[in-house]
Amino acid sequence: MSNQETMFCFQCQETAGNRGCTRVGVCGKTSDVAAMQDLLIDTTKGLSAITTELRKEGKAVDQDINHLISLNLFTTITNANFDRKVIEMRIEKTLEKEKELLSQLEDTSALPEASLWQGGKDEYMDRAGKVGVLATENEEIRSLRELITYGLKGLAAYSKHANALLKDNEEVDAFMQRALADTLDDSKSIEDLVALALETGKYGVDGMALLDAANTAAYGNPEVSKVEIGVRNRPGILISGHDLRDLEMLLEQSKDSGVDIYTHSEMLPGHYYPAFKKYDHFAGNYGNAWWKQKEEFESFNGPIVMTTNCIVPPKDSYKDRLWTTGAAGYPGCRHIPGEIGEEKDFSAVIEQAKQCKPPVEIEQGSIVGGFAHNQVFALADQIVEAVQSGAIRKFVVMAGCDGRMKSREYYKEFAEKLPEDVVILTAGCAKYKYNKLDLGDINGIPRVLDAGQCNDSYSLALIALKLKELFGLEDINDLPLAFNIAWYEQKAVIVLLSLLYLGVHNIHLGPTLPAFLSPNVLKVLINEFNIGGITKVDEDLKTMIG
Structure with missing residues (x-):
């Protein structure tokens, strides 16, 4: 890839022709956004090589660096963030941290080019054209590097949700960064990368265990629950994605507002946690999986909060009601800021909801869930x-x-x-x-x-x-x-x-x-x-x- 008119991305199942998207993503991302995502991954790998060398020298890596790397990876997951400006800001921040940490290293001779590149914004597109997926010419090496990188993106997403609940695992973070660095190492053989892919799976188990412990410590063990799929007659807010901490803050801030809260898609399991059952305005689940959101967000009538992926490029009819937070972002949609440990302010979303009509009912009845390990063991x-x-x-x-x-x-x-x-x-x-x-x-x-x-x-x-x-x-x-x-x-x-x-x-x-x-x-x-x-x-x- 040499300019913003071309791209190559094959990280999701719906990639064009089951080969790769080369002009615009099936997900809706444009080639320039794809290029900036490629550059963000490259700079994140460069930063990870530096942190890995720092650890070898016996030096500690600050937690905020671990969080930065996880959020960078999460930002590039399919359907999470389509906002080029946000991605460029993350690149700038990553390059700043590289520069800062380089000065702490005693020996920089083992670092890859990605750790040393310090180009300005006017050089981003040219650099992106040199570091995309196809920069690795050997097909087998490329395949394994991407398999590992995509696994690490998933692991980073789970780490980020645990971080939001103030839970961290330094071993998982250190591995994630070492593995990212290893995908830049041309001395790694096919056998080395196969082993690294399986090691990624090992830390995947650890990462999911971390998030499970974080969720259950904060909200209790999921229990068998009946979830309504119809609607009430009050205005509502629809919350989608995976971040339970965002759900908690929204429920707490809206409890006396006269507005009901509904879950969508992957947020459905929020209804299974005991801590959320105390909220009388936690109404039920609206709609189906992420890909039906264009028609379902339109009929919902109220604001929608996307806490993570999966965003489908919104229709104009509801774009002004679509809000993002965390790693999610879409140009023209309002974003709710808030770092790890901070209280996010959902007041503007709640006020908008009060001006909206109640949701249009699209289903009736209920569904049952909550069969996580603790419940099944019982x-x-x-x-x-x-x-x-x-x-x-x-x-x-x-x-x-x-x-x-x-x-x-x-x-x-x-x-x-x-x-x-x-x-x-x-x-x-x-x-x-x-x-x-x-x-x-x-x-x-x-x-x-x-x-x-x-x-x-x-x-x-x-x-x-x-x-x-x-x-x-x-x-x-x-x-x-x-x-x-x-x-x-x-x-x-x-x-x-x-x-x-x-x-x-x-x-x-x-x-x-x-x-x-x-x-x-x-x-x-x-x-x-x-x-x-x-x-x-x-x-x-x-x-x-x-």
């Missing part, structure tokens, strides 16, 4: 008895992401056609393909057990390990458990790497395999872990369920 005896009696034949993990592609109707059909003695374990927005179906229960155990957000795939891993223990098995792959995972963006990549680190084999990934996996790297994953794609529902049911 049901362990009941589940074991159901398995031993034959009432439950198998579990199938259908976690991950939802998306626009018609091929994703596969997951709804798969759920509908599952035998009645099979239970679905889910987390993430993939569940919107089947969480409103009437699939019944088995001896009182719902056939869809929703653990929560995509990061709550950690709960699914703990549940699998607990079942392995309860059944006295040596290998997690001996469980009556199948994996049919839908992926879309980089948080799904860290979940995949985490499952591979835990030794899970026979994962089916769809609706397409990642474009960033070269044929030879894919061959390694198939040979080592028997990763496969999806085919036809009936064929896959025979393969996975038997």
Whole structure:
């Protein structure tokens, strides 16, 4: 890439032609924004190489540097931030920190070029053209570097949510930065990078454990909850994304305002936490997965707060009602500032809501969720008895992401056609393909057990390990458990790497395999872990369920 008219991005599942977006992103990002994201990643890797060398010299790295690096990575996740000015500000801040930390190093000879480059804003576009994905010419090395980088983006997102609750893990941050630096190291072989990808999965487990501990310490363990999907007759605010701290602040600030709060997409699991049940104006969940937001945000009538991804470029009809915060951003939409540990001010959103009509009802009824690890462990005896009696034949993990592609109707059909003695374990927005179906229960155990957000795939891993223990098995792959995972963006990549680190084999990934996996790297994953794609529902049911 040599100018702002061209780009190359293949980090999400919907990338053009399952090869790569080269003119404008399928997500809606423009080529100049893509270029600035490339440069932000490069400068973040450069800063990470410096912090890694500082640690080797026995010097401490400040927590604010760790937070900066995590936020930089999070900013470049698919559908999170489309605002070029914000991304350029993050590049400037990163370059300033590089300059500051370079002076603390005794030896700079091992640093890559990315750590030393200090160009001005007028040089950003030229530099971006030299450091994008295609700058790595060897296809296998490129594939593994991107696999690791995308996994680290997902890990950074989970770290950022834990940081918002004042929880940190220095080991996770130090690894994240070492791994970023290693993706710039031309001496690393294919074998080295394969090992680093699996190590990324190890720290992915640690990162999800950190966030799980942060969420449950602050808000209690999720519990089985019935969530209304209809509407009330008062104005409302719709909050989307993943950041529970943002949800807490909004609920607290709006409690006496006469405005109701609704969750959207990945914020649905907020209803499962005991701490939020005290708010009478916490009305329910509105709509479905992220990709339907254009019509659903329009009919909601009130303001929408995007705490993270996934933003779809908004229609003019509601753009003035779309607010962003944290890593999220969109040009022309108002942004609510607030650093880690600070109280954000949602008063302007609340005032806007008071002037709006109540939401238009698009659904009625309720959905049930809250089956995170602590809740499922409480049901362990009941589940074991159901398995031993034959009432439950198998579990199938259908976690991950939802998306626009018609091929994703596969997951709804798969759920509908599952035998009645099979239970679905889910987390993430993939569940919107089947969480409103009437699939019944088995001896009182719902056939869809929703653990929560995509990061709550950690709960699914703990549940699998607990079942392995309860059944006295040596290998997690001996469980009556199948994996049919839908992926879309980089948080799904860290979940995949985490499952591979835990030794899970026979994962089916769809609706397409990642474009960033070269044929030879894919061959390694198939040979080592028997990763496969999806085919036809009936064929896959025979393969996975038997």
